[in-house]
Amino acid sequence: MTAVDDRQTKMMRENVPFAGVLGVEVVSSGRDEVRARVEWRPERCTAGGVLHGGVIMSLADTTGATCAVQNLPEGASGTTTIESKTNFLRAVRDGYAEAVSRPLHAGRTVVVIETDVTDAAGRPVAKVLQTQAVLRG
Amino acid sequence: MTAVDDRQTKMMRENVPFAGVLGVEVVSSGRDEVRARVEWRPERCTAGGVLHGGVIMSLADTTGATCAVQNLPEGASGTTTIESKTNFLRAVRDGYAEAVSRPLHAGRTVVVIETDVTDAAGRPVAKVLQTQAVLRG
Amino acid sequence: MTAVDDRQTKMMRENVPFAGVLGVEVVSSGRDEVRARVEWRPERCTAGGVLHGGVIMSLADTTGATCAVQNLPEGASGTTTIESKTNFLRAVRDGYAEAVSRPLHAGRTVVVIETDVTDAAGRPVAKVLQTQAVLRG
Amino acid sequence: MTAVDDRQTKMMRENVPFAGVLGVEVVSSGRDEVRARVEWRPERCTAGGVLHGGVIMSLADTTGATCAVQNLPEGASGTTTIESKTNFLRAVRDGYAEAVSRPLHAGRTVVVIETDVTDAAGRPVAKVLQTQAVLRG
Numbered sequence: 001m002t003a004v005d006d007r008q009t010k011m012m013r014e015n016v017p018f019a020g021v022l023g024v025e026v027v028s029s030g031r032d033e034v035r036a037r038v039e040w041r042p043e044r045c046t047a048g049g050v051l052h053g054g055v056i057m058s059l060a061d062t063t064g065a066t067c068a069v070q071n072l073p074e075g076a077s078g079t080t081t082i083e084s085k086t087n088f089l090r091a092v093r094d095g096y097a098e099a100v101s102r103p104l105h106a107g108r109t110v111v112v113i114e115t116d117v118t119d120a121a122g123r124p125v126a127k128v129l130q131t132q133a134v135l136r137g
Numbered sequence: 138m139t140a141v142d143d144r145q146t147k148m149m150r151e152n153v154p155f156a157g158v159l160g161v162e163v164v165s166s167g168r169d170e171v172r173a174r175v176e177w178r179p180e181r182c183t184a185g186g187v188l189h190g191g192v193i194m195s196l197a198d199t200t201g202a203t204c205a206v207q208n209l210p211e212g213a214s215g216t217t218t219i220e221s222k223t224n225f226l227r228a229v230r231d232g233y234a235e236a237v238s239r240p241l242h243a244g245r246t247v248v249v250i251e252t253d254v255t256d257a258a259g260r261p262v263a264k265v266l267q268t269q270a271v272l273r274g
Numbered sequence: 275m276t277a278v279d280d281r282q283t284k285m286m287r288e289n290v291p292f293a294g295v296l297g298v299e300v301v302s303s304g305r306d307e308v309r310a311r312v313e314w315r316p317e318r319c320t321a322g323g324v325l326h327g328g329v330i331m332s333l334a335d336t337t338g339a340t341c342a343v344q345n346l347p348e349g350a351s352g353t354t355t356i357e358s359k360t361n362f363l364r365a366v367r368d369g370y371a372e373a374v375s376r377p378l379h380a381g382r383t384v385v386v387i388e389t390d391v392t393d394a395a396g397r398p399v400a401k402v403l404q405t406q407a408v409l410r411g
Numbered sequence: 412m413t414a415v416d417d418r419q420t421k422m423m424r425e426n427v428p429f430a431g432v433l434g435v436e437v438v439s440s441g442r443d444e445v446r447a448r449v450e451w452r453p454e455r456c457t458a459g460g461v462l463h464g465g466v467i468m469s470l471a472d473t474t475g476a477t478c479a480v481q482n483l484p485e486g487a488s489g490t491t492t493i494e495s496k497t498n499f500l501r502a503v504r505d506g507y508a509e510a511v512s513r514p515l516h517a518g519r520t521v522v523v524i525e526t527d528v529t530d531a532a533g534r535p536v537a538k539v540l541q542t543q544a545v546l547r548g
Binding site: 047050052053054082 | 222
């Protein structure tokens with residue numbers, strides 16, 4: 001298990017307030033890959049002690065956006081999520097969910113990000129594909 | 138603006154702990170339609186004071202699941218989200234986001250839920266289509 | 275059952291050659307709604323005499339693009355599909371599949387189209403949400 | 412460029428009639444990976460000489476289903492596509508589109524298939540994630 005990067009985590013939470021509420025911890029962040037996790041906790045669950053699907057989608061949207069902004073074309077000022085689709089593969093009942101986002105396509109108008117979410121044992125939890133629009137000016 | 142239903146909100150938060158962290162308030166809940174909202178607040182935002190996409194997806198997943206369990210076939214014990222796709226149409230910068238979930242298809246093995254999210258002015262914010270698997274036993 | 279519009283069908287097939295191979299017949303085409311269908315035929319099926327999912331997605335993509343180009347902002351030259359997601363609700367074993375596409379959002383950079391596919395009895399067959407990028411120049 | 416497998420192609424077209432209309436050619440087919448392609452031709456295009464998005468989705472749906480049936484749990488009789496989502500990454504204007512489908516998750520009730528579509532130069536054309544329901548009896 002890789003360690004959490006406290007400095008990167010602090011930066012993300014300052015930039016994205018909801019990441020703090022959600023408890024996102026950044027493991028690493030670079031152009032090719034952004035990795036972060038959220039610990040399982042009772043208050044982050046849906047019924048039955050299962051980590052809420054919204055937590056997993058929020059985590060993936062956060063790592064996805066963080067990856068997208070590092071893959072912008074020259075002259076771009078930011079990104080906004082156009083659409084996001086998640087396939088849920090396995091419930092998380094303890095440990096944590098870890099998301100790793102990678103650029104699938106970095107174009108002039110859109111960036112497509114692929115995110116794999118796994119549990120603490122490394123088993124697939126969810127797969128997310130999302131499109132970020134490139135903002136200018 | 139319709140009022141929040143305090144009793145339904147309390148029930149949902151007891152059943153789905155993350156709905157409390159997220160600040161979900163239930164407006165109404167029935168077999169044909171489940172309606173709930175989350176207020177805009179700084180701590181629920183991504184960069185730039187925009188309500189985080191994860192908040193919107195979490196809200197919609199919560200109303201969607203609540204709608205799905207009211208549309209189960211006989212003998213079913215619950216549902217689990219298989220997949221969810223969101224198209225984001227407009228940023229929310231104040232007021233609230235309100236989700237209304239309706240059953241598009243209620244079958245023996247899956248329930249498909251359509252969720253429309255609007256802002257306080259009633260403008261479209263997001264459209265979500267998700268599939269819930271029917272659990273038995 | 276509404277009639278097929280032979281002139282519109284001919285125009286679409288001239289513009290979109292694959293629509294001819296697929297057997298798309300246009301019922302009506304306007305800014306607010308584009309309606310077209312494909313007849314069930316053995317050669318359009320997957321195993322078991324069920325209309326192929328690809329036929330349904332191709333039909334919806336064709337009506338969706340036709341609707342999108344009628345909802346372009348000033349100065350735009352065309353559209354290209356960024357992403358498309360289909361929920362399949364019912365198999366088509368005879369008659370035809372009819373798609374109706376409507377604009378859900380027409381912005382400066384993207385147009386989002388919602389398409390409902392029904393069978394000859396009017397029962398829901400599929401629901402498609404797709405994003406079209408606005409091309410310029 | 413790998414060769415087309417004529418025997419497998421013939422089998423697929425006998426089983427899935429629309430694969431013949433579409434011109435699907437199977438390269439290889441196994442439990443871990445199904446690979447097939449469709450040649451670019453004018454009659455398979457949308458406006459502007461671009462291979463129709465429906466052709467790409469139909470190809471991917473065909474390889475995806477072929478992969479899913481090879482990953483069924485014991486006692487299952489077949490599959491049916493519940494949902495499919497495609498991100499389009501690049502237009503195909505010549506050569507061919509080749510799809511390779513792999514199982515992302517093979518469960519008791521659903522099989523999730525990931526399909527990558529590339530052009531003749533091996534560049535990414537589309538990414539498809541789809542869910543197949545497991546049929547019994």
